[in-house]
Amino acid sequence: MIASFALAATSLGLWASESSAAAAVPTPDHVVVVVFENHAYGQVIGTSSAPYINSLVAGGADLTSSYAETHPSQPNYYALFSGDTQDVTDDSCVTPGFSDEANLASELIAAGKTWASYNESLPGEGSTVCKSGKYAQKHNPWFGFGNVPTNTAHTMSAFPTDYTKLPTVSFVVPNLCSDMHDCSVRTGDTWLKNNLKGYADWAKTHNSLLLITFDEDNRLSGNRIPTVLYGQPVKAGVTSGTTYNHYDVLRTLEDMYGTTHAGQAANAKDITGIWNS
Template sequence: MTVHSPPLQDNHPPRKWFDTIMIINLENIDYGDAISHPPFSTLNYAPYNGTLLTNYRALTHPSQPNYFAQVVGDGIVTSDDIATINTRCIVDLLEEKGISWASYAEGYPDNWSDDKPYLNEHTPNGKYVRRHVPLVSITSIQENPERARNIKSGEAFQRDLQAGTLPQYIYYTPDQDNNAHDTNIRYAGQYISEFLYPFSLGFCIDFDETAFWVGKNRVATWLLGTAVNSNPLPSHLKSSQRTQSIVSLNSVKSHAPRHPPVDTSATANDSGAVQLISLLGSAFKTPIAEKGYTDKGKFDHFSILKTVEENWFLGNLGRKDVTATSFGALLHEV
C-alpha cells in the first residue's frame, strides 16, 4: 500500500515548495562509506527520485550540537551532555503560522502520558537517547503539556501514518540500531530501504557527523520526495495541483524504476573485521551514487532550518539560519 501525504485543506497555510517535510538523521558514517552501500548508493535513482548533496557539511563533533542546529539555528550546546535549553526554536515559528508539527523517536515510551516529555537521558535498553531528539530539551516544550504531547514514539508515527493524521513538519529519529550508531551502514541501509518504500512523503535524510573526527566533516545527505526537482512532475499535473513533500536524502532521475538491492545479511552484531572490509571495499571504487542526480551546492545543518523557514514564510530565529543557504533551488515551486 502506498501512503500519501495528508490532503490539503482550504485553509492550508501558504507554502513555497512543499506541504510536508520529514527530517531523518542517521549517525557517524563517513561520506564515501555511506554512498557506497545500498540502498544509499541508489537513492538518487528511481524509485526514490532524490538528489544527493555532495557538498553538505556537518558542523562539529560530537552529535548533539548538530541536532540542535537543525531546530534552533545555532551551536547552542557543545557536548553530548544532556541540558535543558531555554530558547526559541523552530516550533515557535511553526505555531505562529499554524503549521502542525511532531517529533517522533523510535524507542520513546509509547503512549507516554506525563505532562512533560520523557526526560531521561535514555531508555533502559539504550535504544532511545535524548541527545538525538533535540526538541525534548527545549524548555517551552517541556513546560507546555500540549506541546509535550507532540513528542511521540515510533509506534505513534505508524498510527498517525495509517490514520492520515501526520503533521506537516516531522522530525523523525531512528533508534540506536537503525541509525547505525550501535550497528553499521549495512544494517542502517536495510532499515532505510524498508522504511522509505511505502512513502510518497518528502524526506530530508542525512548523517549527523563523520565517523572520524578529522577533515571537513562531509556527510551524505539526500533530498527525496515529490517536491524535489529530480522527481519529474507528471506532464498533465501542475505543481500547485498536488500535495508536495520533501525529505533530505540523495537520489537521481531515472525513467526505469527499480528497487535498490538490500544486503539482507546485515546484522546488529557484525564484527569489526566485517565492517573494516566493507569500509576498505568502498574506498577503492567509484560509488554509484556519484553518477546519479547530484548537487554540488554548499549546505549544512542550518540549511534544513532555513528551508523550513522559507517554505512557510516563517521569518527566522535571528541566528545562523539568517545567512544559511536553503534547498530552494533544488525544489519545485507550487
C-alpha cells in the same frame, strides 16, 4: 512625480525580490526529516552498504557538499533544529526545557503549522528520560526547549500509516542501532526502507518531501555528510555541489512555510537548484 515614480519602482523591486526569494523553495504538504549518525558522505553514497538510500539518490537529489557544524553529535542536532548549538558542547543529557530560544517547532506552531517528532525506542509518549535501552535523549533536541510541547514527541509506533495525518513537518530519529551509531550502515539503510519507504513512495505523488541527513561524519572527512532529498517537489537524479550545512537545511525548512528564522538560519541560504518548480 519623478521621486514618486522612483519610490514606486524601488518598492516594486523589493516586492519582486522578496517574491522571488519566497518562490525559491517549494511548499510541501508534509516534510519528514530523518537523521542518522556519524558517517561521512563516502561511507554511504555510492556504496553497496546502502542500497535503499542510493535508490533515493537516483530518484531524488544528492547534496554532494553538505556539512555538519561540529563534533560531537548533540550540538549538531541543536544546530539543525534551532540554528544554534545553545551552548551544548558534548553529549551529556540536558535539563528538559533549559532553553526558550526560537526553534523550528516553535516557529511552525507560531505560524499555524503543525509539528511532531517520532523517536525510536522512546519509552513513552513525551518522555524526557535521559537514556533508555537504545534510546538516547542527546539525539532529540526538542526536549531541550520549553516552548516545544512534550506531547509532540512520539514513539515510533505512533508514526501514522495514513500519511495525510502527518504534521506539516516532523523529525524521525532512529535509536542508537538503527541510526548507524552502534550498528552498520546496512542496518540503518534497511531500517529506513522498512519504516519510511511507504512514506517516500507516497511523497512522490502527494507534494511531500523526505529529507535524510546525518548529524556529523566519522571525524575523518572534514565533516562532509550525506544529505538526500526525495519526493514530488524534487527533480529526479539531480546533484548539487553547492556547499550547505545544518543552518542552510533549517533555513530551507523555515522558508518553505514562511516562518521566522532561528539563530544562524537568519544568515543561511536556501537549498536551490534541485526543485521541480
